[in-house]
Amino acid sequence: MVEFFTKDEHATDLSETQATMVDKVDEIFEENLRSSLRQLEKDPSRRVIENILAYSKSLIK
Incomplete structure (x- = not known):
């Protein structure tokens, strides 16, 4: 997992939330593909x- 460093604690929380969301979306895509x-x-069909x-x-995007 990549760590995000910033002086603003709020920005760090947002970055961690975004990383979590990306991981969740990846899991959903992977499950849909399977x-x-x-x-x-x-x-x-x-x-x-x-x-x-x-x-x-x-x-690709």
């Missing part, structure tokens, strides 16, 4: 494939 891949194995492609495009 779920979509499992679904793709069972039932390869167009929607599942589009979800996986959208996720991979979001990683």
Whole structure:
């Protein structure tokens, strides 16, 4: 985990909150990808494939 150093205690709290939020979003994306891949194995629908492609495009940004 990266530590954030600042003179303003409030800014440090915000940075830690943002880091926590980013970690949580990453976990959600990862779980959605796993779920979509499992679904793709069972039932390869167009929607599942589009979800996986959208996720991979979001990683490029």
